[in-house]
Amino acid sequence: MSTDTRDNIAELIGDEWADAFAAPEPVTAAKLGEWLGLTANRVHALGRDGVLPRTPEKTYPLRASVAAYCDHARQLAKGKAADKELAEEKIRLAREQADKIALQNAAARGELLDSRLVANEWRAIVTDLRAAVLAVPSRVANRLGLDRKETTALDVEIRAAMEAIADD
Numbered sequence: 274m275s276t277d278t279r280d281n282i283a284e285l286i287g288d289e290w291a292d293a294f295a296a297p298e299p300v301t302a303a304k305l306g307e308w309l310g311l312t313a314n315r316v317h318a319l320g321r322d323g324v325l326p327r328t329p330e331k332t333y334p335l336r337a338s339v340a341a342y343c344d345h346a347r348q349l350a351k352g353k354a355a356d357k358e359l360a361e362e363k364i365r366l367a368r369e370q371a372d373k374i375a376l377q378n379a380a381a382r383g384e385l386l387d388s389r390l391v392a393n394e395w396r397a398i399v400t401d402l403r404a405a406v407l408a409v410p411s412r413v414a415n416r417l418g419l420d421r422k423e424t425t426a427l428d429v430e431i432r433a434a435m436e437a438i439a440d441d
Contacts, residue, residue: 299327299330299332299333299334300333300334300338301313301333302314302316302317302320302332302333304335305335305338308339309342317331319342320333324342324345325338325341325342325345326338326341407432409431410431411424414427
């Protein structure tokens with residue numbers, strides 16, 4: 274390598290690393306680990322896993338190894354984005370399951386009622402009330418001795434009141 278190229282590299286990354294980066298010969302796992310911020314053991318593991326290129330002597334071509342490690346780090350970052358979405362979905366599912374269990378527990382304690390049962394009960398009460406109110410004109414007519422015209426007028430008024438309530 275020319276002196277100018279080495280000097281340019283030294284300006285960018287410092288003198289201590291310029292010779293190693295410019296070196297065409299492979300570097301040890303410890304030296305590559307210094308470059309990548311890894312332990313020598315981790316460098317060896319990445320070499321065994323095929324992430325980092327290595328020679329039969331178990332040394333590492335510096336440029337190719339740095340490039341391979343950068344690609345590996347980019348792939349991991351892409352995976353973490355997908356993992357983040359999966360984690361969010363797992364959190365949402367856990368919340369839904371917690372809500373379901375909370376509702377089941379409240380129902381078991383008698384704090385909740387089944388809406389269908391409540392609706393059916395109210396329907397029965399309203400039906401009974403309607404029948405009782407509609408029977409008022411004939412009961413009043415019998416008690417007071419009202420004629421058919423007066424009884425009909427009372428019935429019409431009660432039905433009109435019930436219709437007005439039903440519209441609300």
